[in-house]
Amino acid sequence: MTRTRPKVIVTNWVHDEVRRYLESFAEIEANMDRTTPWSADEIAERGADAEAMLAFMTDSVDAALLARLPALKMISCAVRGYDNFHLEACRARGxxxxxxxxxxxxPTADLTLGLIISLTRNMLAADRFVRSGHFAGWRPHFYGLGLAGTPVGIIGMGGLGQAIARRLLACDADVSYFDETVPALPSMLDGQMSAKPLEQILAESQVVILALPLTAETRHVIDEAALCSMKTGAYLINPARGSLVDEMAVAEAIKAGRLQGYAADVFALEDWALKDRPKSIPRDLIEARDRTVFTPHLGSAVDAVRFDIAMAAARNLEQFFKGEEPDGLVPQARFAHAELSAD
Incomplete structure (x- = not known):
């Protein structure tokens, strides 16, 4: 029987309202399990006749998977960063x-501020101490770092970097940034912080924050050499992409005492499109409990925000099938990623 509406596969759980919106213009097959994303094999099986996919961070779409989705015309990603989607392969297929x-x-900037304060004020170690039963009242313990007057460097001054900067400036931090594109800053930020070379950001900042997309050029922007150039006792914060840092080098820098602490909401094991990604977080990082703060990719984990993101991705699909240009259309020619695997 010929379908009169396009088929859309939804690879992860979405709110019921989003599902009903999709059903208003498409036939959908949706993953209703909140804990288990569909595997590539399951996507290929369920999407063999699908014309579109509503995809998420857990998905990795490369040439090999696209070959198993012969009817696919559109991928709408409920994400901001799209490094897990091989755009050259998509472009080749139209x-x-x-x-x-x-x-x-x-919400990611909010979480970043929380990571900074949790790490620099020793909040997790202090929480464990209170729960240990040894707390008997105030003592001169767990002294940490305040934000007022502290030199903080942000690497990347796009939308995320600007959102983080606004929050830090409200805390009276001394904010500087590095961005190769030298963006035009909004008036509320212009003149409130200074642009500096990357080497200066690393050498002078007490807190370094990564706010970059993951590309072949930015992978391991923080490696052993970069860590060695940072101020001894500095803190590193990563709310962007795990593979921006060499996690093994970070673990070694913490063990050696060069890096005071590392906080992350993202990990290299999540960067599915990298064929040589690690399969786990380095044990030395996991065991550095008093020097690290980790969250499981909670950057946008605000219920209302995740609803809005999924709904925006659904609207991109509706616009496409109406013959309109989707609001979030990615200009594919600007992203040629030599390191992404089609295996």
Whole structure:
């Protein structure tokens, strides 16, 4: 029987309202399990006749998977960063790709501020101490770092970097940034912080924050050499992509006492499109409990925000099938990623 509406596969759980919105213009097959993403094999099986996919961070779409999705015309990603989607392979097949560029920065910046304060104020170690039963009242313990007047360097001054900067400036931090594109800053930020070379950011900042997309050029932007150039006793914060840092080098820098602490919401094991990604977080990082703060990719994990992101991705699909240009259409020509595998 010929379908009169396009088939859309939804690879991860979405709110019921989003599902009903999709059903208003498409036939959908959706993953209703909140704990288990569909594997590539399951996507290929369920999507063999699908014309579109609503995809998420857990998905990795390369040439090999696309070959198993012969009817696919559109991938709408409920994410901001699309490094897990091989755009060159999509372009070769004539498959449109869209993302949601503007809804994640605020909640991710909020979480970043929480990571900074949790790490620099020793909050997890202090929490464990209180729960240990040994707390008998105030003592001169767990002294940490305040933000007021502290030199903080942000690497990347796109939407996320700007959102983080606004929050830090409200805390009276001394903010500087590095960005190769030298963005035009909004008036509320212009003149409130200074642009500096990367080497200066690393050498002078007490807190270094990564706010970059993952590309072949930015992978391991923080490696052993970069860590050695940082101020001894500095803190590193990563709310962006795990593979921006060499996690083994970070673990060694903490063990050697060069790096005071590392906080991350993202990990290299999540960067599915990298064929040589690690399969786990280095044990030395996991065991450095008093020098690390880790969260499981909670940057946009605000219920209302995740609803808005999924709904925006659904609207991108509706616009595409109406013959309109989706609001979040990705210009595919700007992303040629030599390190992404089609295996």
């Amino acid at each position: 498959i449109a790709v869209a993302h949601v560029p503007d809804l994640l920065q605020g």
